[in-house]
Amino acid sequence: MKTFSLALAGLFLAATAPWATAQKLNACGATFPDPIYKTWFGEFGKAHAGMQINYEANGSGGGVKGVTDGTVDFGASDMPMTDQELAAVKSGKILHFPTVMGAVVPIYNLAGVTQDLKFSGPVLADIFLGSIAKWSDKRIAAENPGVKFPNEDIVVIHRTDGSGTTFVWTDFLSKVSPDWKSKVGAAKSVSWPKGLGGAQSAGVTGLVKQTPNSIGYVELLYALQNKIGYGSVKNSAGTFVKADVASVTEAAAGAAKNMPDDFRVSITNAAGKNAYPISTFTWLLIPSKFSDPAKAKQVKELLHWVLADGQKECAALSYAPLPKAVVTKEEKQIDAIQ
Amino acid sequence: MNRLALRRRLVNSVMLSLTGVCTAVTISVLFVILGCLIYNGAHSLNWNFFTKLPLPPGQEGGGLANAIVGSIEIVGMAGLIGIPIGFLAGVYLAEYEDKRFAALVRYVADLLNGVPSIVVGILAWTLVVLPMRTQSGLAGSIALSVMLIPIVTRQTEQFLREVPLALREAALALGASKWKMIATVAVPAGSKGILTGMILGMARIAGESAPLLFTALNNQYWGGLREPTASLPVMIYKLAIAPYEDWNRQAWAAGLVLITLVLMANIAARLILARGVSVPRG
Amino acid sequence: MATATAAVKAVKAPSPTGDIVARWVVLVFAASLLAIAVLLVYELFIGSAPAREKLGLWGFLFSSKWNPVTEDFGALPFVYGTVVTSVVALLISVPFGLGAAIFLSELAPAGVSNALTFVIELLAAIPSVIYGLLAIFTLVPLMRLYIEPFLKHTLGFLPLFQGPAYGVGFLTAGLVLAIMTVPFIISVSRESLLAVPRDQREAALALGATKWETTWQIVVPYAKLGILGSVFLGLARALGETMAVTMVIGNDPSVHASLLAPGYSIAAVIANEFSEASGKLHPAALVELGLVLFGLTMAINGFARLMIAATTSKGSRRP
Numbered sequence: 001m002k003t004f005s006l007a008l009a010g011l012f013l014a015a016t017a018p019w020a021t022a023q024k025l026n027a028c029g030a031t032f033p034d035p036i037y038k039t040w041f042g043e044f045g046k047a048h049a050g051m052q053i054n055y056e057a058n059g060s061g062g063g064v065k066g067v068t069d070g071t072v073d074f075g076a077s078d079m080p081m082t083d084q085e086l087a088a089v090k091s092g093k094i095l096h097f098p099t100v101m102g103a104v105v106p107i108y109n110l111a112g113v114t115q116d117l118k119f120s121g122p123v124l125a126d127i128f129l130g131s132i133a134k135w136s137d138k139r140i141a142a143e144n145p146g147v148k149f150p151n152e153d154i155v156v157i158h159r160t161d162g163s164g165t166t167f168v169w170t171d172f173l174s175k176v177s178p179d180w181k182s183k184v185g186a187a188k189s190v191s192w193p194k195g196l197g198g199a200q201s202a203g204v205t206g207l208v209k210q211t212p213n214s215i216g217y218v219e220l221l222y223a224l225q226n227k228i229g230y231g232s233v234k235n236s237a238g239t240f241v242k243a244d245v246a247s248v249t250e251a252a253a254g255a256a257k258n259m260p261d262d263f264r265v266s267i268t269n270a271a272g273k274n275a276y277p278i279s280t281f282t283w284l285l286i287p288s289k290f291s292d293p294a295k296a297k298q299v300k301e302l303l304h305w306v307l308a309d310g311q312k313e314c315a316a317l318s319y320a321p322l323p324k325a326v327v328t329k330e331e332k333q334i335d336a337i338q
Numbered sequence: 339m340n341r342l343a344l345r346r347r348l349v350n351s352v353m354l355s356l357t358g359v360c361t362a363v364t365i366s367v368l369f370v371i372l373g374c375l376i377y378n379g380a381h382s383l384n385w386n387f388f389t390k391l392p393l394p395p396g397q398e399g400g401g402l403a404n405a406i407v408g409s410i411e412i413v414g415m416a417g418l419i420g421i422p423i424g425f426l427a428g429v430y431l432a433e434y435e436d437k438r439f440a441a442l443v444r445y446v447a448d449l450l451n452g453v454p455s456i457v458v459g460i461l462a463w464t465l466v467v468l469p470m471r472t473q474s475g476l477a478g479s480i481a482l483s484v485m486l487i488p489i490v491t492r493q494t495e496q497f498l499r500e501v502p503l504a505l506r507e508a509a510l511a512l513g514a515s516k517w518k519m520i521a522t523v524a525v526p527a528g529s530k531g532i533l534t535g536m537i538l539g540m541a542r543i544a545g546e547s548a549p550l551l552f553t554a555l556n557n558q559y560w561g562g563l564r565e566p567t568a569s570l571p572v573m574i575y576k577l578a579i580a581p582y583e584d585w586n587r588q589a590w591a592a593g594l595v596l597i598t599l600v601l602m603a604n605i606a607a608r609l610i611l612a613r614g615v616s617v618p619r620g
Numbered sequence: 621m622a623t624a625t626a627a628v629k630a631v632k633a634p635s636p637t638g639d640i641v642a643r644w645v646v647l648v649f650a651a652s653l654l655a656i657a658v659l660l661v662y663e664l665f666i667g668s669a670p671a672r673e674k675l676g677l678w679g680f681l682f683s684s685k686w687n688p689v690t691e692d693f694g695a696l697p698f699v700y701g702t703v704v705t706s707v708v709a710l711l712i713s714v715p716f717g718l719g720a721a722i723f724l725s726e727l728a729p730a731g732v733s734n735a736l737t738f739v740i741e742l743l744a745a746i747p748s749v750i751y752g753l754l755a756i757f758t759l760v761p762l763m764r765l766y767i768e769p770f771l772k773h774t775l776g777f778l779p780l781f782q783g784p785a786y787g788v789g790f791l792t793a794g795l796v797l798a799i800m801t802v803p804f805i806i807s808v809s810r811e812s813l814l815a816v817p818r819d820q821r822e823a824a825l826a827l828g829a830t831k832w833e834t835t836w837q838i839v840v841p842y843a844k845l846g847i848l849g850s851v852f853l854g855l856a857r858a859l860g861e862t863m864a865v866t867m868v869i870g871n872d873p874s875v876h877a878s879l880l881a882p883g884y885s886i887a888a889v890i891a892n893e894f895s896e897a898s899g900k901l902h903p904a905a906l907v908e909l910g911l912v913l914f915g916l917t918m919a920i921n922g923f924a925r926l927m928i929a930a931t932t933s934k935g936s937r938r939p
Contacts, residue, residue, distance in 0.1 A: 026472060026566060028555070038394035038558070054557045054566060061896030068898055070471045085898065153784040160871045162688070162896040189893070189902075191687040196788060196882050197871030198579065199892055202395075205581035210760070211786065225396050226581045350830035354727060360719030361728075364802055365736060368743050374754055426649035434643060443650045446657045452921035453660065454860025456887045457910045460894065464663045484656055491653065517642030538745075545747025548862040548887070552895035571749045575863055578753045586757070593750045604745045608738060 023298055028056040029063020029076030030164045031201035032219045033100060033282045036317050037076065040310050044302060051298060059200055061162020061188045067094055067285045073295060075285035078164025079188055080264035093288040095337065096263040097330055098281040099306055101252050101320040103220045103243035104168045105230040105278070109208050110135065110150070113229070116242065118143045120234040121176025121269070121277070127215060128156055128173065129180060130194045135213060143234075150213065156195030157207045157216035162188040165201060168280040169217045172268040176277075220244075221318050235277040236269050247276035248320040255281075256323035263330070279320075289338050296337055303334050375597055379590030387591055392558055392568075398584050402592055404560050408475065408567040412554060413544045415479035415563060420486030420543075421536055427487070428494025428532075433520055444495075450488040458484050459549040467553055475567035478554030482543040489542060493535020497528040534607040541603035545596060547571035570596050664914060667907035670900050680908060686873040686889075688897075693905035695912055697873040701790065701883035702913070705865065706858040708794025708879065709801055714851055716798075717805030718840075721847075724806070725813035726835050737810060744803035752867035755796045760787040760868060763795075768880050783878040786870060791879040793869040797861060801854035808853060808928065812846025813839060849927030856920040860913065862887040886913045 034057035041053040055076075056062075063075030068089050080096055106119055123139050126132040132139060136151040159166045167188045174181040184190050196211070198204040201218045205226055208216040220243050223230040232242040241247045251270040259265060269277045286303070290296035307330055311321040322330075390401030427447070431440055462481035467473055501524050509519040525532065547569075554567045556576070561567025570592055577589035671680065675693060683694025720740070724733045764787030771791075775781045816839045824834040840847065870882020871892065886909045897903040 024559075024565065035395055042394065052559050054559055054561075056556045056566060058555075059896050061898060063896075065896050065898045069468060071467060071473060088898070155784065155786060160892040162893070162898070185689050187689045188896075189688040191685065191689070192872070194874075195872060196786060197884075197892070199866075199871075202576070202580040202582075202585075206579050209581045210756075211764075222581070228581075346830050346833065350832040353832045353836070354723075357719040357723035357727065360716045361723045361736065364716060364720050364743070364806065365739055367799055368739060371743075371746065371750070371754055374758060375750070378757075423649050423652055426646045427653055430646035430650035434646065440650075443653055446653050448921065448925055449918060450653065450657055450660075452856050452860070452917050454862070454887055454910075454913055454917055456860070456862045456890050457660070457664070457914050460667065460890070460907060460910050461660050461663055463894070464667060465659070484660075487653060487656070491650075515636070516639045518638070520642070541745060545745075545749070547747065547749040548891055551891055555895075571747060571863075574749045574753055575867070578749075578756055579867065589753055593753050597746060597750055600745055600747060601742060604742055 023051050023294065025051075025053045025073045025295065025298060025302075026056075027053060027063075027074050027076065028058050028066045028072050029285070030060040030078045030282055031057040032060070032078045032102060032104075032165050032168075032280075033076065033319070034201070035221050035225070036100060036314065036319050039313065039317065040306060043313075044305055044310075047305075048298075048301065053302070057200060059159070059161035059188075060164030060167070063285060064162075064188075067287060073290075074287065074299060076282065077285055078280055078282045079167035080262075080283060081285065089287075091287060091289070095286045095288050095333055097284040097286055097303060097306075097333065098263050098322060098326060099284055099310070100314050100322065101248050101267075101279060101281050102318075103248050103276050103279050104165055104172075104217050105220050105223050105243050106215060106217055106233065107205065107208050107223045107228045107230045108215045109212055109228070111212060112150070113147060115144070115147050116229070117147065117231040118234070118240045119231045120240075121172065124233070125173045125177030125180040127154055128158075128193070128195070129177075129183065130156075131179075143240075152213040155211050155214035156192075157204055157211065157214050158192050158195045158197055159201075159204060160197035160199050163200075164188060164280075164282065165217065165219060166190065168268060168278060171266055172278045175269045224318055233277050235275050236271055237273050237275070239274060241274055241276045243276045243278070245315050245318060245320045247274050248279045249323070251275040251277070251279035252281070252320070252323060256325050259326055259329060263326075263333075281322075286337060288336055300334055300337055303337075304331075307331060372597070375590060375594045378587075379592075379594035382587045382591035383594065387588065391560075395580075395582050395585070400584075400588075402568075402570070402573055402588060404557060405568040405570045405573040405592065406595070408554070408557070408561050409544065409570040411561075411563065412475045412478045412550070412567060412569055413482065413540060415476065416482035416486055416543055417536075417540055419479060420483035420539070421490055423483075424487040424490025424539070425494050425532070425536075427491040429498065429520060429525070431491065431495040432498035433516075433524065444492075447488040447491045450484065451492070453485075455485060455546050455548040456551075459551060459553055462549065462553045470564075472564070473553060473555035473566040475554050475561055475563040475565070478550045478567065478569065479563065481549035481553050482546060485546065485549065486539045486543050489539035490535055493538070494528075494532050497531025497535065498524055500531065501527040530610055534611045537603050537607040537610075541600045541607070544603075545571055545600050547575055551575075661914075664907060664911045668904050668911050671904035671908040674901060675905070675908075680905075681912070684875055688899075688902050691899070691901045693901065695886070695909055697875050698884050698886040698889050698909060699912065700875050701793075701869065702859055702885040702887070702916075704790050704879075704883065705793040705797055705869065705885060706855055708791060709797030709858045710851060710855060712795065712798035713802040713805055713854060717802045717850070717854075718809055718847065720802075721806045721809035721813055722835055722840070725810050726831065726839070733810075737807065740803050740806050743799070744807070747863075748800070748861055749863040749867075751796055751800055752864040755792065755864060755868045759796065760792060763787045763792050772880070779877045780879050783876070783880050785880055786882060788868050788870040789880050789882045790869065790876075793865050793883075793885070794879070796864050796868055797858045800861065800864065801858050804854045804857060805850045808850030809843070809847045812843035812850070812928075815846070816842045845927045845930045849924045849930075852920050852924035852927065856917045856924060859917050859920070860887055861885075862891050866891055886910070 037055050045051045060077035063077045066072035067075040135149040170186040174186045198207040204216045205222045208214045232240040234240050250272045251267050255265045255267050267279050307327050314321040387401040389403050393400030458481050462477045466477035509523040550569050550572050557566045557568045574589050574592045577585040681695050684696040685692045685694045764785050768785035771781045824838045865885050866888035872882035873884045890906050894906050
């Protein structure tokens, strides 16, 4: 009976073989760029018949783990891999390829508040630390004159999974609040002082949408697509900036000029009069060596496409295209893939 | 005396009515669940839902065809692995009395029955995903089969034991060897119950989501046993917690499909088992 | 019977090799269950080794930190959440379950009783993720808008019912678990109650007891072990529940006194963090949590089976 079932199993596997020859790549990682990656990979697949790129957005932590364990062909993350993480990769080197830039915005659910809210970094840090517990707190009111806040507890919402978005958010908070830096720090997964947890960006957005008097943080597009209110944030120059393509591009201007060779850089709290302070690059994590040369070829084609045609589609989804200097530098790195 | 008697009668009526209330409430929960699923999900069960692949967030009109097929593949494979193993192990427990070894196997079967499904997922991750260097439908199937085997084993054993001794002895007296007796007399006699056990086991694993979360993962396209595969229970989870109303709508529809399948399998199993589940009173 | 007559026609005795082969085949498959269990325990031990070495077992169980940055992990918030939600679940499901079981065994006629029990057992077959789906969209708003404010208003002096009404949290998760465990309690308790000998009831009734008094003071205590077994069975099920819990518990790894506060459970944190836990210690800590959960459910399941076996083996209970 067991041999029979094994034979059937073999038939099953054989039956899926025809699909195996259609080139497939498996990737996983950040939810931050998920909307544009899904759009890109779909279009790339249509333009290159037979190519299917399956992208599972399970968080930047998932992307890093995937390339470390070798369970995916490439990964994606909004936080560059640390030296420690890079050293843990058994199969060799991982190359970072920035693909777009985007913004992490504070989203909130406040019935009756129709105006756009303004937040400064320290206020955000204190809300997430718990030192500012109610919406009616004077410090929030001070930055938002004329807005009537309910006297309700603030429901903080954060990520449960290892998230690059979390890293960008906590990186910014660490830079503007020494209190946050010492108590919590910046990473993909932190020990949150308070709040409810949602899985992936979709989960956080969903929770904020369903929970009155809540505040969370997600990539800009999630807020726009779900018509959730998001606030403007005070940047290092003192301006309250609402996230958009222009302000994110300005945030990356400095990094574009001085991009390190491995492309690992943080652009939170960047200088610039109208720079959005919680901006970030997001990277594809590509192994430098592929055991299957056909896969290496496809990945290279994909990267060329992303850096050329892909960039034209960013703005429609409110992501900022890469600065030209960065694109040129990346094109050279593609040759390093074998 | 009268006041005491009255009080006792009052207590009697009240408490007994309360038990009826408890029953009514419990029964009504099932209908509330079904009602919610039908109310929220029925209108989303259209052609698109069953035949299209999922679309990126914000685009309407996608479906869950890959999740339905993926579930069928994963559960089917789990059945192919788990049912033979469970069945034969059940035959062993019922027909061969090795005293201590059989008791050990029985104990272990009950043990495995109670393992939390997420822990089974960890096992499949370590045993299948890491060596294969990819998430896959097969890893999900193996996780589910670990949950299926003890169910099938115990059910097979239970219903084989209920086959009357006289029937077996008649076959043996007529000269049949033991294995022939089992194969041609005992198993067919107990087949109703054994089949029931298999159907119930399959229905149980078809609804499991936790073991598939990081073994089969997910896929926007058609998956397969060698690659990440979408499945109905995992998709329900992801669609339910998402903010997009289109996705939530699909979650309801998927939930309706899943519960229909599971309930139909359960009802069919009980109907096959012509004898009821009652224990005679007294 | 064709097979019987065919066997009669056989002239020589059947050779024993068929039997020997058959015996070994089924033995191997039965042994495979042992192999699976051993493999499971082995992998849990190996996988959690880095965490067990660094954090130790007791330190791990009683530390309430969960900090992937400093690699400081403790199981307390998850054990607390798992236990609290399960206890809340039992506090709700045992009265309801026992009440329904009494109705089904003592009051309802056999046909009705069987039919209703069948319907209730269907509840046990509903997948966890569907309970979660329903809970998110129907139960959570209900809790947030009506039930939790009501509890705060009436019982808010107790630390159990303080804090903001999120809608998600220990209480909601406990409620969902209650619905999921009640079919088990009803099913097994009913069988235990039905197994009580008829003369016990008739003796009490003959002495003038009301039906309720008979049930509550004679029948239920007689079936006590089986009922207790059903409670432990339900408990074991509740401890391991993953999807429904993570969708409504709030996913906050802290210990809060209030039932209205968000929390976390062992199964939920594994489900949320395992696929992206990297480094050496984080995944190992999660596997160690899995080991703890496994041990807990095994112990309780074992207890449950012992008690249920004690009643069905008709070990007589001294009145």
